[in-house]
Amino acid sequence: MVVIKFPLDKTRVPAECYLSSQPAALSDLQAWSLTSNGPEAISFVRSRADLPAPDLEIAFAPVVYDILTPPVDHGFSLGVVLLQPESSGTVSLRSADPFASPQINPRFLSREVDLEVLVHGVKLALDIAKAPALISFRGAELTSAGAGDIESFVPRCRGDDLPSSRTCRMGTDAMAVVDPVLRVHGLQGLRVVDASVMPRIVRAHTNAATIMIAEKAADLIKRGS
Numbered sequence: 001m002v003v004i005k006f007p008l009d010k011t012r013v014p015a016e017c018y019l020s021s022q023p024a025a026l027s028d029l030q031a032w033s034l035t036s037n038g039p040e041a042i043s044f045v046r047s048r049a050d051l052p053a054p055d056l057e058i059a060f061a062p063v064v065y066d067i068l069t070p071p072v073d074h075g076f077s078l079g080v081v082l083l084q085p086e087s088s089g090t091v092s093l094r095s096a097d098p099f100a101s102p103q104i105n106p107r108f109l110s111r112e113v114d115l116e117v118l119v120h121g122v123k124l125a126l127d128i129a130k131a132p133a134l135i136s137f138r139g140a141e142l143t144s145a146g147a148g149d150i151e152s153f154v155p156r157c158r159g160d161d162l163p164s165s166r167t168c169r170m171g172t173d174a175m176a177v178v179d180p181v182l183r184v185h186g187l188q189g190l191r192v193v194d195a196s197v198m199p200r201i202v203r204a205h206t207n208a209a210t211i212m213i214a215e216k217a218a219d220l221i222k223r224g225s
């Protein structure tokens with residue numbers, strides 16, 4: 001996800017609409033985390049009109065939000081998510097020690113087309129932030145996405161809040177790990193039931209699809225299939 005952050009313009013927003021200290025901004029984040037569904041508005045959009053379904057998500061949050069750092073001010077954020085990345089990474093063994101952690105190389109944006117689509121999404125988000133309803137009270141952007149070179153800004157954004165999937169993919173070909181009823185190929189009595197079995201990432205957040213996989217697996221196990 002690429003997050004673009006906008007603080008409130010304190011010269012235009014009445015003081016009672018925000019509290020000025022950094023801890024107060026942090027309490028905004030805590031209150032938002034506990035009382036909100038997450039982003040208050042989400043749009044799913046196509047980067048090209050001829051696409052069969054959306055390939056970008058743009059999410060609006062009423063906090064200056066960044067998954068990795070505490071908020072520094074009151075304001076809002078727009079997050080841009082690539083829904084169907086062409087780039088794929090690898091998970092491999094680091095050593096023969098079964099307790100050693102695996103080697104994970106996500107290879108975010110390793111395909112040029114992903115960068116192009118994400119840059120398109122960031123431009124859309126910046127246009128949204130210029131809408132009269134928002135520009136009347138927002139201050140200058142905190143990130144550097146609008147500062148000119150969006151193409152160089154986007155790859156610098158970390159992607160590790162993105163849901164991962166497909167590492168243990170379902171299928172019947174030689175590279176598939178589980179069969180269509182989630183049994184591990186070549187082993188008896190072992191199923192994999194989580195986001196890793198998705199053959200292709202869904203065009204949405206992955207939690208609901210993972211719960212659906214789990215419900216289906218429970219039915220399969222109860223039926224003895």
Ligand SMILES: Cc1cc2nc3c(=O)[nH]c(=O)nc-3n(C[C@H](O)[C@H](O)[C@H](O)COP(=O)(O)OP(=O)(O)OC[C@H]3O[C@@H](n4cnc5c(N)ncnc54)[C@H](O)[C@@H]3O)c2cc1C
Pocket residue numbers: 038067160161162163164193194195196205206207208210
């Ligand atoms: C930062 C972040 C934000 C996200 N936001 C959203 C969102 O807003 N909406 C959405 O739909 N999805 C979101 N997702 C994705 C969602 O969380 C995942 O799709 C979902 O949790 C996948 O479920 P899972 O069962 O495959 O894996 P997990 O939920 O990761 O479950 C794996 C479980 O296995 C346990 N485990 C690991 N190793 C071992 C071990 N050796 N022994 C025993 N237990 C072990 C872990 O502790 C964990 O409980 C987000 C993901 C991240 C990382």
